[in-house]
Amino acid sequence: MNALAAIPYPVFAGFTGAFEFIFSKQESSVTGGKKVGGIEQVLELAWTQTYVSLLALALALVIAVPIGLYFGHRGTGELLAVGIGNAGRAVPELALIALIAAVIGVGIPVLTIALAVLGIPPILTNTFVGVQQADRSAVTAARGVGMTEFEILRKVELPMAVPGIMTGVRGAMVNIVATATIAPLVGVVTLGDFILGENVYGTNGVLAGAICTAILALIFEFALAGLQRQLTSKGLRLQAQ
Amino acid sequence: MISSLATMPLAAVGEVGESFFHKRTGETLPCQARGGHLFCWDWATENIHRFGTPTLQQLELTLISVLIGFAIAFALALLAHRYRLLQWPLLAGTGILFAIPSIAFFLLLLPITGRSRETAIIALSAYTLQIIYRNVMQGLANVPDSAKQAARGMGLTERQILWKVELPLAIPEIVGGLRIATVSTVAIATLAVFAGGGGLGTQIYNSANLSFPTAIIIAGGIAMAMALAFDAVFLTVQRFATPWRRVEAEAA
Numbered sequence: 001m002n003a004l005a006a007i008p009y010p011v012f013a014g015f016t017g018a019f020e021f022i023f024s025k026q027e028s029s030v031t032g033g034k035k036v037g038g039i040e041q042v043l044e045l046a047w048t049q050t051y052v053s054l055l056a057l058a059l060a061l062v063i064a065v066p067i068g069l070y071f072g073h074r075g076t077g078e079l080l081a082v083g084i085g086n087a088g089r090a091v092p093e094l095a096l097i098a099l100i101a102a103v104i105g106v107g108i109p110v111l112t113i114a115l116a117v118l119g120i121p122p123i124l125t126n127t128f129v130g131v132q133q134a135d136r137s138a139v140t141a142a143r144g145v146g147m148t149e150f151e152i153l154r155k156v157e158l159p160m161a162v163p164g165i166m167t168g169v170r171g172a173m174v175n176i177v178a179t180a181t182i183a184p185l186v187g188v189v190t191l192g193d194f195i196l197g198e199n200v201y202g203t204n205g206v207l208a209g210a211i212c213t214a215i216l217a218l219i220f221e222f223a224l225a226g227l228q229r230q231l232t233s234k235g236l237r238l239q240a241q
Numbered sequence: 242m243i244s245s246l247a248t249m250p251l252a253a254v255g256e257v258g259e260s261f262f263h264k265r266t267g268e269t270l271p272c273q274a275r276g277g278h279l280f281c282w283d284w285a286t287e288n289i290h291r292f293g294t295p296t297l298q299q300l301e302l303t304l305i306s307v308l309i310g311f312a313i314a315f316a317l318a319l320l321a322h323r324y325r326l327l328q329w330p331l332l333a334g335t336g337i338l339f340a341i342p343s344i345a346f347f348l349l350l351l352p353i354t355g356r357s358r359e360t361a362i363i364a365l366s367a368y369t370l371q372i373i374y375r376n377v378m379q380g381l382a383n384v385p386d387s388a389k390q391a392a393r394g395m396g397l398t399e400r401q402i403l404w405k406v407e408l409p410l411a412i413p414e415i416v417g418g419l420r421i422a423t424v425s426t427v428a429i430a431t432l433a434v435f436a437g438g439g440g441l442g443t444q445i446y447n448s449a450n451l452s453f454p455t456a457i458i459i460a461g462g463i464a465m466a467m468a469l470a471f472d473a474v475f476l477t478v479q480r481f482a483t484p485w486r487r488v489e490a491e492a493a
Contacts, residue, residue: 089421090472098445102457185451213342
Protein backbone atom coordinates (compact mmCIF):
# COMPACT_ATOMS: atom_id res chain seq x y z
CA MET A 1 0.00 0.00 0.00
CA ASN A 2 2.75 2.41 0.91
CA ALA A 3 4.74 3.14 -2.20
CA LEU A 4 7.53 4.87 -0.33
CA ALA A 5 10.50 2.67 0.40
CA ALA A 6 11.11 2.05 4.06
CA ILE A 7 14.62 2.20 5.42
CA PRO A 8 15.74 -1.43 5.84
CA TYR A 9 15.82 -2.73 9.40
CA PRO A 10 18.40 -4.92 11.03
CA VAL A 11 17.76 -8.50 12.02
CA PHE A 12 19.44 -9.36 15.28
CA ALA A 13 21.19 -12.55 16.23
CA GLY A 14 21.93 -11.78 19.88
CA PHE A 15 23.76 -9.55 22.29
CA THR A 16 27.23 -11.10 22.08
CA GLY A 17 28.21 -9.32 18.89
CA ALA A 18 27.10 -6.01 20.33
CA PHE A 19 29.43 -6.31 23.31
CA GLU A 20 32.28 -7.25 21.01
CA PHE A 21 31.48 -4.15 18.98
CA ILE A 22 31.72 -1.95 22.07
CA PHE A 23 35.09 -3.22 23.18
CA SER A 24 36.98 -3.91 19.98
CA LYS A 25 37.14 -2.41 16.52
CA GLN A 26 35.51 -4.38 13.78
CA GLU A 27 35.65 -4.59 10.03
CA SER A 28 32.58 -3.00 8.60
CA SER A 29 30.74 -5.03 6.04
CA VAL A 30 29.81 -1.97 4.03
CA THR A 31 32.52 0.67 4.26
CA GLY A 32 35.11 -1.45 2.53
CA GLY A 33 37.31 -2.67 5.32
CA LYS A 34 37.17 0.52 7.36
CA LYS A 35 37.20 -0.33 11.03
CA VAL A 36 34.37 0.85 13.22
CA GLY A 37 33.37 0.46 16.85
CA GLY A 38 35.68 -0.12 19.76
CA ILE A 39 35.80 1.58 23.10
CA GLU A 40 37.48 4.72 21.72
CA GLN A 41 34.71 5.51 19.27
CA VAL A 42 32.05 4.60 21.83
CA LEU A 43 33.55 7.04 24.33
CA GLU A 44 33.91 9.75 21.72
CA LEU A 45 30.26 9.53 20.69
CA ALA A 46 29.16 9.20 24.31
CA TRP A 47 31.07 12.39 25.08
CA THR A 48 29.33 14.25 22.24
CA GLN A 49 25.96 13.09 23.53
CA THR A 50 26.85 14.09 27.09
CA TYR A 51 28.11 17.45 25.93
CA VAL A 52 25.06 18.45 23.85
CA SER A 53 22.69 17.08 26.50
CA LEU A 54 24.30 19.08 29.30
CA LEU A 55 24.47 22.18 27.12
CA ALA A 56 20.77 21.86 26.31
CA LEU A 57 19.90 21.21 29.96
CA ALA A 58 21.84 24.30 31.01
CA LEU A 59 20.03 26.40 28.43
CA ALA A 60 16.66 25.02 29.51
CA LEU A 61 17.49 25.72 33.18
CA VAL A 62 18.55 29.30 32.49
CA ILE A 63 15.27 29.98 30.72
CA ALA A 64 12.77 27.89 32.67
CA VAL A 65 13.82 28.32 36.31
CA PRO A 66 13.63 32.15 36.50
CA ILE A 67 10.27 32.19 34.72
CA GLY A 68 8.92 29.42 36.94
CA LEU A 69 10.20 31.16 40.08
CA TYR A 70 8.77 34.51 39.05
CA PHE A 71 5.27 33.26 38.27
CA GLY A 72 5.30 30.81 41.17
CA HIS A 73 6.18 33.62 43.59
CA ARG A 74 3.50 35.90 42.21
CA GLY A 75 1.05 33.02 42.09
CA THR A 76 -0.15 34.03 38.64
CA GLY A 77 0.10 32.43 35.25
CA GLU A 78 -0.87 28.95 36.42
CA LEU A 79 -2.73 28.17 33.21
CA LEU A 80 0.27 29.15 31.17
CA ALA A 81 2.83 27.28 33.26
CA VAL A 82 0.81 24.08 33.46
CA GLY A 83 -0.31 24.44 29.84
CA ILE A 84 3.29 24.64 28.62
CA GLY A 85 4.04 21.47 30.56
CA ASN A 86 1.14 19.66 28.94
CA ALA A 87 1.91 20.90 25.44
CA GLY A 88 5.56 19.93 25.89
CA ARG A 89 4.64 16.34 26.62
CA ALA A 90 2.62 16.17 23.41
CA VAL A 91 5.53 17.09 21.11
CA PRO A 92 6.68 14.06 19.09
CA GLU A 93 10.49 14.23 19.28
CA LEU A 94 11.09 12.39 16.02
CA ALA A 95 8.91 14.83 14.09
CA LEU A 96 10.56 17.83 15.77
CA ILE A 97 14.10 16.69 14.97
CA ALA A 98 13.25 15.58 11.43
CA LEU A 99 11.50 18.87 10.74
CA ILE A 100 14.43 20.88 12.04
CA ALA A 101 16.81 18.89 9.86
CA ALA A 102 14.64 19.38 6.78
CA VAL A 103 13.84 23.06 7.30
CA ILE A 104 16.43 24.82 9.46
CA GLY A 105 19.54 22.76 8.96
CA VAL A 106 22.12 20.82 10.91
CA GLY A 107 24.69 21.45 13.59
CA ILE A 108 25.24 21.59 17.32
CA PRO A 109 23.66 25.04 17.94
CA VAL A 110 20.43 24.03 16.20
CA LEU A 111 20.34 20.74 18.07
CA THR A 112 21.04 22.38 21.43
CA ILE A 113 18.14 24.78 20.97
CA ALA A 114 15.79 21.98 19.91
CA LEU A 115 16.76 19.85 22.91
CA ALA A 116 16.40 22.82 25.25
CA VAL A 117 12.90 23.42 23.88
CA LEU A 118 12.06 19.85 24.91
CA GLY A 119 13.63 20.37 28.35
CA ILE A 120 11.93 23.66 29.22
CA PRO A 121 8.32 22.47 29.81
CA PRO A 122 8.95 19.97 32.63
CA ILE A 123 11.38 22.29 34.42
CA LEU A 124 9.12 25.32 34.09
CA THR A 125 5.99 23.53 35.29
CA ASN A 126 7.71 21.79 38.21
CA THR A 127 9.49 24.96 39.34
CA PHE A 128 6.21 26.85 39.24
CA VAL A 129 4.36 24.19 41.20
CA GLY A 130 7.26 23.75 43.63
CA VAL A 131 7.30 27.45 44.52
CA GLN A 132 3.56 27.72 44.63
CA GLN A 133 3.24 24.78 46.97
CA ALA A 134 5.91 26.10 49.33
CA ASP A 135 4.52 26.30 52.84
CA ARG A 136 2.48 29.51 52.92
CA SER A 137 2.87 29.95 56.66
CA ALA A 138 6.65 29.92 56.22
CA VAL A 139 6.32 32.64 53.57
CA THR A 140 4.10 34.71 55.83
CA ALA A 141 6.57 34.25 58.69
CA ALA A 142 9.42 35.34 56.43
CA ARG A 143 7.49 38.44 55.46
CA GLY A 144 6.80 39.05 59.14
CA VAL A 145 10.49 39.06 60.09
CA GLY A 146 11.04 41.72 57.44
CA MET A 147 12.45 39.82 54.47
CA THR A 148 12.14 41.51 51.12
CA GLU A 149 10.20 39.72 48.38
CA PHE A 150 13.47 38.73 46.74
CA GLU A 151 14.82 37.33 49.98
CA ILE A 152 11.62 35.35 50.49
CA LEU A 153 11.99 33.90 47.02
CA ARG A 154 15.67 33.06 47.46
CA LYS A 155 15.77 31.94 51.09
CA VAL A 156 12.34 30.40 51.63
CA GLU A 157 10.53 29.47 48.45
CA LEU A 158 13.53 28.38 46.38
CA PRO A 159 14.85 25.86 48.93
CA MET A 160 11.36 24.47 49.35
CA ALA A 161 10.95 24.19 45.59
CA VAL A 162 14.25 22.32 45.08
CA PRO A 163 12.73 18.81 45.11
CA GLY A 164 10.14 19.97 42.57
CA ILE A 165 12.72 21.66 40.37
CA MET A 166 14.93 18.57 40.43
CA THR A 167 11.99 16.34 39.52
CA GLY A 168 11.51 18.59 36.52
CA VAL A 169 15.21 18.49 35.70
CA ARG A 170 15.23 14.69 35.76
CA GLY A 171 12.18 14.53 33.53
CA ALA A 172 13.78 17.03 31.17
CA MET A 173 17.04 15.10 31.07
CA VAL A 174 15.27 11.83 30.23
CA ASN A 175 13.68 13.62 27.32
CA ILE A 176 16.86 15.41 26.21
CA VAL A 177 19.11 12.33 26.30
CA ALA A 178 16.51 10.24 24.48
CA THR A 179 16.17 12.85 21.77
CA ALA A 180 19.93 13.35 21.54
CA THR A 181 19.95 9.75 20.37
CA ILE A 182 18.36 10.81 17.08
CA ALA A 183 20.73 13.77 16.82
CA PRO A 184 22.57 12.23 13.83
CA LEU A 185 19.49 13.31 11.85
CA VAL A 186 20.69 16.88 12.40
CA GLY A 187 24.28 15.97 11.73
CA VAL A 188 25.54 15.69 15.31
CA VAL A 189 27.28 12.38 15.80
CA THR A 190 26.07 10.98 19.11
CA LEU A 191 25.71 7.35 20.19
CA GLY A 192 22.58 7.37 18.08
CA ASP A 193 24.83 7.19 15.03
CA PHE A 194 25.40 3.50 15.82
CA ILE A 195 21.64 3.06 15.98
CA LEU A 196 20.66 4.97 12.87
CA GLY A 197 23.66 3.97 10.78
CA GLU A 198 23.19 0.29 10.30
CA ASN A 199 24.68 0.58 6.82
CA VAL A 200 28.01 1.55 8.40
CA TYR A 201 28.06 -0.21 11.75
CA GLY A 202 26.05 -3.35 11.10
CA THR A 203 23.46 -4.91 13.38
CA ASN A 204 25.98 -5.34 16.18
CA GLY A 205 26.60 -1.62 16.06
CA VAL A 206 22.89 -0.85 16.29
CA LEU A 207 22.51 -2.99 19.37
CA ALA A 208 25.75 -1.65 20.87
CA GLY A 209 24.39 1.85 20.38
CA ALA A 210 21.20 0.93 22.22
CA ILE A 211 23.16 -0.56 25.12
CA CYS A 212 25.47 2.44 25.42
CA THR A 213 22.61 4.94 25.19
CA ALA A 214 20.69 3.14 27.92
CA ILE A 215 23.77 3.09 30.17
CA LEU A 216 24.47 6.78 29.55
CA ALA A 217 20.87 7.70 30.36
CA LEU A 218 20.99 5.71 33.59
CA ILE A 219 24.24 7.40 34.62
CA PHE A 220 22.52 10.77 34.18
CA GLU A 221 19.48 9.60 36.11
CA PHE A 222 21.54 8.37 39.06
CA ALA A 223 23.73 11.47 39.05
CA LEU A 224 20.72 13.78 39.10
CA ALA A 225 19.01 11.71 41.80
CA GLY A 226 22.18 12.07 43.89
CA LEU A 227 22.33 15.79 43.16
CA GLN A 228 18.71 16.14 44.22
CA ARG A 229 19.56 14.61 47.58
CA GLN A 230 22.54 16.93 47.99
CA LEU A 231 20.61 20.06 47.08
CA THR A 232 17.56 19.38 49.24
CA SER A 233 17.94 21.21 52.55
CA LYS A 234 18.49 19.09 55.62
CA GLY A 235 15.32 20.34 57.24
CA LEU A 236 13.17 19.21 54.33
CA ARG A 237 14.86 15.84 54.24
CA LEU A 238 14.14 15.29 57.93
CA GLN A 239 10.57 16.41 57.43
CA ALA A 240 10.10 13.89 54.65
CA GLN A 241 11.16 10.99 56.86
CA MET B 242 34.71 11.27 11.99
CA ILE B 243 32.16 9.14 10.25
CA SER B 244 28.64 10.41 10.33
CA SER B 245 26.72 7.65 8.71
CA LEU B 246 23.42 9.44 8.60
CA ALA B 247 24.41 13.00 7.97
CA THR B 248 26.36 12.10 4.88
CA MET B 249 25.37 8.87 3.24
CA PRO B 250 21.66 8.16 3.39
CA LEU B 251 20.47 11.76 3.40
CA ALA B 252 22.25 12.43 0.14
CA ALA B 253 20.37 9.52 -1.33
CA VAL B 254 17.11 10.65 0.18
CA GLY B 255 16.81 13.67 -2.09
CA GLU B 256 17.10 11.55 -5.19
CA VAL B 257 14.55 9.02 -4.10
CA GLY B 258 12.14 11.78 -3.20
CA GLU B 259 12.56 13.66 -6.44
CA SER B 260 12.31 10.79 -8.84
CA PHE B 261 9.28 9.65 -6.96
CA PHE B 262 7.53 12.95 -7.43
CA HIS B 263 8.54 13.36 -11.04
CA LYS B 264 6.98 10.05 -11.81
CA ARG B 265 3.78 10.88 -10.07
CA THR B 266 3.05 14.29 -11.48
CA GLY B 267 4.52 14.03 -14.95
CA GLU B 268 5.03 17.42 -16.66
CA THR B 269 4.76 20.03 -13.97
CA LEU B 270 7.28 20.09 -11.19
CA PRO B 271 5.55 19.55 -7.89
CA CYS B 272 6.20 22.22 -5.28
CA GLN B 273 8.29 19.83 -3.24
CA ALA B 274 10.72 19.33 -6.11
CA ARG B 275 10.99 23.07 -6.74
CA GLY B 276 12.16 23.40 -3.16
CA GLY B 277 11.82 26.22 -0.69
CA HIS B 278 8.35 25.19 0.39
CA LEU B 279 7.67 24.46 4.01
CA PHE B 280 4.28 22.97 3.38
CA CYS B 281 3.07 21.62 0.08
CA TRP B 282 -0.71 21.74 -0.04
CA ASP B 283 -0.98 19.92 -3.37
CA TRP B 284 0.93 16.96 -2.03
CA ALA B 285 -0.95 17.05 1.24
CA THR B 286 -4.42 16.93 -0.31
CA GLU B 287 -3.34 14.24 -2.73
CA ASN B 288 -1.60 12.05 -0.17
CA ILE B 289 -3.52 12.54 3.03
CA HIS B 290 -4.90 8.99 2.74
CA ARG B 291 -1.40 7.64 3.42
CA PHE B 292 -1.71 8.78 7.01
CA GLY B 293 -4.93 6.91 7.81
CA THR B 294 -3.48 3.52 8.68
CA PRO B 295 -0.49 4.92 10.60
CA THR B 296 -2.85 7.12 12.62
CA LEU B 297 -4.98 4.14 13.58
CA GLN B 298 -1.85 2.16 14.43
CA GLN B 299 -0.64 4.98 16.63
CA LEU B 300 -3.99 5.13 18.40
CA GLU B 301 -3.98 1.37 18.88
CA LEU B 302 -0.41 1.33 20.22
CA THR B 303 -1.25 4.08 22.68
CA LEU B 304 -4.49 2.63 23.99
CA ILE B 305 -3.18 -0.92 24.40
CA SER B 306 0.05 0.25 26.04
CA VAL B 307 -1.68 2.57 28.49
CA LEU B 308 -4.20 -0.11 29.38
CA ILE B 309 -1.52 -2.70 30.09
CA GLY B 310 0.62 -0.15 31.88
CA PHE B 311 -2.31 0.92 34.02
CA ALA B 312 -3.21 -2.65 34.98
CA ILE B 313 0.36 -3.39 36.07
CA ALA B 314 1.05 -0.05 37.76
CA PHE B 315 -2.26 -0.09 39.60
CA ALA B 316 -1.61 -3.59 40.93
CA LEU B 317 1.92 -2.60 41.96
CA ALA B 318 0.61 0.49 43.71
CA LEU B 319 -1.94 -1.52 45.68
CA LEU B 320 0.81 -3.96 46.66
CA ALA B 321 3.07 -1.14 47.77
CA HIS B 322 0.19 0.46 49.64
CA ARG B 323 -0.24 -2.72 51.61
CA TYR B 324 3.42 -3.66 52.02
CA ARG B 325 5.23 -0.38 52.66
CA LEU B 326 8.63 -2.03 52.26
CA LEU B 327 7.97 -2.38 48.52
CA GLN B 328 7.42 1.34 47.99
CA TRP B 329 10.97 2.44 47.46
CA PRO B 330 12.14 -0.51 45.30
CA LEU B 331 9.10 -0.16 43.04
CA LEU B 332 9.59 3.57 42.65
CA ALA B 333 13.27 3.06 41.83
CA GLY B 334 12.55 0.14 39.48
CA THR B 335 9.91 1.91 37.45
CA GLY B 336 12.11 5.03 37.49
CA ILE B 337 14.95 3.11 35.86
CA LEU B 338 12.65 1.83 33.11
CA PHE B 339 11.44 5.38 32.58
CA ALA B 340 14.95 6.78 32.25
CA ILE B 341 16.04 4.49 29.41
CA PRO B 342 15.69 6.31 26.07
CA SER B 343 12.79 4.88 24.10
CA ILE B 344 14.77 4.02 20.97
CA ALA B 345 17.32 2.11 23.02
CA PHE B 346 14.52 0.30 24.80
CA PHE B 347 12.90 -0.75 21.52
CA LEU B 348 16.17 -1.96 20.08
CA LEU B 349 17.20 -3.84 23.21
CA LEU B 350 13.96 -5.78 23.02
CA LEU B 351 14.40 -6.70 19.37
CA PRO B 352 16.76 -9.67 19.84
CA ILE B 353 14.30 -11.06 22.38
CA THR B 354 10.87 -10.33 20.98
CA GLY B 355 11.61 -9.54 17.36
CA ARG B 356 10.38 -6.70 15.15
CA SER B 357 6.73 -6.42 15.95
CA ARG B 358 3.94 -4.37 17.36
CA GLU B 359 4.25 -6.35 20.58
CA THR B 360 7.82 -5.14 21.06
CA ALA B 361 6.64 -1.56 20.78
CA ILE B 362 3.80 -2.20 23.20
CA ILE B 363 6.11 -3.74 25.81
CA ALA B 364 8.39 -0.72 25.78
CA LEU B 365 5.57 1.80 25.68
CA SER B 366 3.75 0.17 28.60
CA ALA B 367 6.98 0.09 30.58
CA TYR B 368 7.17 3.85 30.20
CA THR B 369 3.73 4.45 31.65
CA LEU B 370 4.47 2.42 34.81
CA GLN B 371 6.41 5.12 36.63
CA ILE B 372 3.90 7.87 35.88
CA ILE B 373 0.81 5.89 36.84
CA TYR B 374 2.41 4.17 39.84
CA ARG B 375 3.60 7.47 41.28
CA ASN B 376 0.24 9.12 40.82
CA VAL B 377 -1.77 6.28 42.37
CA MET B 378 0.57 6.28 45.37
CA GLN B 379 0.31 10.05 45.62
CA GLY B 380 -3.48 9.83 45.47
CA LEU B 381 -3.62 7.22 48.21
CA ALA B 382 -1.20 9.23 50.35
CA ASN B 383 -3.34 12.36 50.02
CA VAL B 384 -6.43 10.70 51.45
CA PRO B 385 -7.12 12.49 54.77
CA ASP B 386 -6.63 10.36 57.87
CA SER B 387 -9.94 11.61 59.21
CA ALA B 388 -11.78 9.94 56.33
CA LYS B 389 -10.06 6.63 56.99
CA GLN B 390 -10.71 6.86 60.72
CA ALA B 391 -14.37 7.64 60.15
CA ALA B 392 -14.64 4.60 57.88
CA ARG B 393 -12.90 2.44 60.44
CA GLY B 394 -15.25 3.78 63.10
CA MET B 395 -18.21 2.78 60.99
CA GLY B 396 -16.91 -0.78 61.01
CA LEU B 397 -15.49 -1.05 57.48
CA THR B 398 -12.80 -3.67 56.94
CA GLU B 399 -9.39 -2.62 55.59
CA ARG B 400 -10.37 -3.92 52.15
CA GLN B 401 -13.62 -1.95 52.18
CA ILE B 402 -11.75 1.17 53.28
CA LEU B 403 -9.40 0.77 50.33
CA TRP B 404 -12.11 0.29 47.68
CA LYS B 405 -14.86 2.50 49.09
CA VAL B 406 -12.94 5.36 50.67
CA GLU B 407 -9.30 5.60 49.67
CA LEU B 408 -9.50 4.79 45.95
CA PRO B 409 -12.50 7.03 45.19
CA LEU B 410 -10.77 9.90 46.97
CA ALA B 411 -7.64 9.21 44.95
CA ILE B 412 -9.42 9.43 41.59
CA PRO B 413 -8.13 12.91 40.70
CA GLU B 414 -4.50 11.82 40.98
CA ILE B 415 -5.14 8.48 39.27
CA VAL B 416 -6.85 10.11 36.30
CA GLY B 417 -4.12 12.77 36.31
CA GLY B 418 -1.55 9.99 35.99
CA LEU B 419 -3.46 8.33 33.17
CA ARG B 420 -3.64 11.66 31.42
CA ILE B 421 0.10 12.32 31.57
CA ALA B 422 0.85 8.71 30.64
CA THR B 423 -1.46 8.75 27.62
CA VAL B 424 -0.24 12.08 26.29
CA SER B 425 3.43 11.06 26.56
CA THR B 426 2.72 7.65 25.07
CA VAL B 427 1.18 9.21 21.96
CA ALA B 428 4.34 11.26 21.49
CA ILE B 429 6.73 8.36 22.16
CA ALA B 430 4.69 5.97 19.97
CA THR B 431 6.02 7.99 17.04
CA LEU B 432 9.30 6.19 17.70
CA ALA B 433 7.65 2.77 17.53
CA VAL B 434 8.86 2.69 13.92
CA PHE B 435 12.26 1.68 15.34
CA ALA B 436 10.68 -1.44 16.81
CA GLY B 437 8.78 -2.21 13.63
CA GLY B 438 5.58 -1.32 15.42
CA GLY B 439 4.15 0.99 12.76
CA GLY B 440 2.47 4.23 13.73
CA LEU B 441 2.95 7.77 12.48
CA GLY B 442 6.72 7.46 12.75
CA THR B 443 6.66 5.38 9.58
CA GLN B 444 5.67 8.51 7.67
CA ILE B 445 8.61 10.44 9.15
CA TYR B 446 11.51 7.99 9.44
CA ASN B 447 11.26 6.83 5.90
CA SER B 448 13.81 7.31 3.16
CA ALA B 449 11.53 9.45 1.00
CA ASN B 450 10.02 11.65 3.70
CA LEU B 451 12.97 12.31 5.98
CA SER B 452 13.90 15.47 4.09
CA PHE B 453 10.38 16.42 3.08
CA PRO B 454 8.83 18.84 5.60
CA THR B 455 5.22 18.42 4.43
CA ALA B 456 5.04 14.75 5.40
CA ILE B 457 6.82 15.40 8.69
CA ILE B 458 4.48 18.26 9.55
CA ILE B 459 1.38 16.20 8.77
CA ALA B 460 2.55 13.15 10.73
CA GLY B 461 3.83 15.24 13.64
CA GLY B 462 0.70 17.38 13.57
CA ILE B 463 -1.60 14.36 13.74
CA ALA B 464 0.41 12.94 16.65
CA MET B 465 0.29 16.21 18.53
CA ALA B 466 -3.42 16.70 17.86
CA MET B 467 -4.08 13.17 19.09
CA ALA B 468 -2.10 13.85 22.28
CA LEU B 469 -3.92 17.11 22.96
CA ALA B 470 -7.28 15.44 22.28
CA PHE B 471 -6.48 12.80 24.91
CA ASP B 472 -5.45 15.58 27.26
CA ALA B 473 -8.85 17.23 26.83
CA VAL B 474 -10.73 13.95 27.25
CA PHE B 475 -8.98 13.13 30.52
CA LEU B 476 -9.48 16.66 31.82
CA THR B 477 -13.20 16.27 31.25
CA VAL B 478 -13.26 12.85 32.90
CA GLN B 479 -11.40 14.29 35.85
CA ARG B 480 -13.97 17.06 36.29
CA PHE B 481 -16.90 14.69 36.05
CA ALA B 482 -15.41 12.05 38.32
CA THR B 483 -14.59 14.51 41.09
CA PRO B 484 -17.03 17.39 41.18
CA TRP B 485 -15.68 18.30 44.62
CA ARG B 486 -12.19 19.01 43.44
CA ARG B 487 -10.88 21.16 40.67
CA VAL B 488 -7.78 20.18 38.77
CA GLU B 489 -5.08 20.34 41.38
CA ALA B 490 -3.55 16.98 40.60
CA GLU B 491 -2.18 18.10 37.25
CA ALA B 492 1.15 19.04 38.58
CA ALA B 493 2.07 15.73 40.13
